[in-house]
Amino acid sequence: MGSSRQNTVRLKRADNGDIHERSPLDLIPLCPALDKPLEALQKDSGNKQTHDALWPVRSVQFQLAMGSSFGHLFRISTFGESHGGGVGVIVDGCPPRLAIDIEAVQAELDRRKPGQSKITTPRKEDDRVEALSGLLDGVSLGTPIAMVVRNKDQRPGDYKEMQVAFRPSHADATYQSKYGIQARSGGGRASARETIGRVAAGAIAKQMLQQLHGTEVLAWVKRIHTLEATIDPAVPTLEAVESNIVRCPDAAMAEQMIERIESIGRDGDSCGGVIECVVRRPPTGLGMPVFDKLEADLAKAVMSLPATKGFEIGSGFAGTTLLGSQHNDAFLPTSDGSLHTATNNSGGIQGGISNGEPIVLRVAFKPTATIRKEQQTINASGEATTLAAKGRHDPCVLPRAVPMVEAMVALVLADHALRQRGQCG
Secondary structure, eight states: OOOGGGEEEEEEEETTTOOEEEEEEGGGSSSTOOOHHHHHHHHHHTTSSEOOOOHHHHHHHHHOOOEEEOOOEEEEEEEETTTTTTEEEEOOOOTTTOBBBBBHHHHHHHHHHHTTTEEEETOOOOOOOESSSEHHHHHEOOOOEEEEEEEOOGGGGGOOOOOOOGGGGGGGGHHHHHHSSOOOGEEEEEEEEHHHHHHHHHHHHHHHHHHHHEEEEEEEEEEEETTEEEOTTTSHHHHHHHSTHHHHHHHHHHHHHHHHHHHHHHHTTTEEEEEEEESOOOOOTTBBBBTTTTHHHHHHHHHHHHHHEEEEEEEEGGGGSHHHHHOOOOOOOTTTTTTSSSOOOOOOOTEEESSSOOEEEEEEEEEOOOOOSEEEEEEEEEEEEEEEEOOOOSSOSSHHHHHHHHHHHHHHHHHHHHHHHHHHH
């Protein structure tokens, strides 16, 4: 519960001593720079209230300005750059007395790490996770869980050309325009290496969901470039997904996908695709009206991953071609009074709240921006130039993005599960 306090400032009424909480966001229209919190609070409350801020407003301003934290009650903050000393995460809000298997965390990171196959970046990293706090003999303490992975195979020299030329469709130019400075080696915080912290935290969330609710989160590659597999979301298993290097449970289609990625990579180019994810046995009642609908938070979560360009849930865009009589999921009677539908075009969420059916979603990933083919671009001075990128890059991000999608989905569900328990018991 303590992590939710990060988004509030406490105020004390002078007339009756009552304590209430206000979001720092409420203060911004009154004092945009947040430089005069006392005046802002006095203006907000009139002359009958005094303020009792629990921490410096400037720290709140920093928290609002930087986008490195995610979640409300189950809250994570990631840190580190691609070619810095390391990357990691702090998980706040994990309930106490949960059995946490660090080897299971490592297994998820192994699914994400570079150099794992011939169709991923050749960068060699062991990505061994170190748990620094929050655990005792494999059990959560209820205190922040800090985890870090040290970078070992940094090669900032591979990015010399990119220090004077922006990579087309990468974050180089927008980071430079926004901040006036950027970590050019490997893309810094825009690198997929930042997702190590997310995957580690997601592994904790997965274990919490499994232990408390019996929930499973599983994703796979559905499409690579123009090759698409037809997969019943009820069928795939983790073993089937992990049976090939592209992480597509359709073995025949997987071979074609691998050949397509290799061919495109040999040409110095890249390709994108679609990852599908299913949540089996989700708790009923997750999600809140109106701005914290479950699908809205899932969309934000997965769309915060590098290279994502699209999101859909249930029938998605294809559902727009159906009539209401075709699309509606008819309710069926059950012996225990739980909700059950004849179809699942809603994707397990109705009115922004989970109905207990499997949650099915898909995420679109663009082709990797950094390619070896020469492209037109500009340098930091705005002058025209060309760039043929060097370094070690994935010709397709999707095989390694599967555990990233699972992690972000698990983090949303873990957060909403705690919120549901706090509000409704």
